[in-house]
């Protein structure tokens with residue numbers, strides 16, 4: 227795990243991933259680099275780890291400081307060690323449905339859906355948010371399960387009319403309590419990916435939970451819903467990467 231700079235949220239995420247590794251018996255190593263690290267220095271570290279046989283998975287915690295091009299960093303990680311599944315090779319594989327790794331947050335959402343016995347086939351699925359990390363791969367995974375998928379974003383018109391048609395609604399917007407109760411179809415499955423800190427010790431999701439839980443058939447809480455699943459899926463990808471790298 228590589229962390230560049232002092233972003234407090236990123237430090238918490240890296241620490242949680244480290245604890246999860248310890249818990250399941252994966253050796254993890256952290257490279258805590260100063261904020262002024264150059265892009266060349268960071269890429270050179272990644273290349274060293276790419277070539278290190280003892281390393282199965284490499285993760286660079288995003289965001290990186292502004293002077294570093296995050297896509298250049300993603301591109302530098304060997305696809306077979308890319309446990310975040312952000313490398314274009316892995317993104318392309320997700321499009322075709324023949325993938326080794328799935329980005330951890332959408333993978334965690336699918337695991338919640340599967341474990342809850344929810345059938346996606348033929349359902350109207352609405353994903354609010356189109357980021358490369360969450361929204362787009364989320365939509366693709368629901369499509370692979372034969373959902374009828376709509377992706378909404380900041381330029382979508384009449385958003386509430388669309389979300390109200392969703393049997394499965396995934397919110398990945400990054401705006402606290404953005405999805406109100408009256409934007410949800412009665413009985414819908416509501417999955418809240420958002421993590422928004424609104425006070426030093428208060429996290430809320432992208433869904434107004436109190437109103438939404440009265441209308442939804444099933445809903446994930448924040449904190450405690452999708453977040454822990456994301457880390458579990460990172461562990462799963464890492465074990466898979468170890469298996470793939472052992473076969474080389």
Ligand code: NAD
Nearest residue numbers: 331355356357360379380398399400419420421452453456
């Ligand atoms: P992002 O900022 O990259 O993307 C946000 C998306 O929301 C954009 O595609 C944008 O078009 C859309 N959006 C913004 N305003 C909108 C509006 N008014 N109407 C409709 N769509 C709108 O964010 P991201 O990285 O996808 O993360 C989204 C949220 O999920 C954040 O709260 C983030 O903290 C959280 N997150 C959680 C986990 C987890 O492990 N649970 C992982 C990644 C991200």
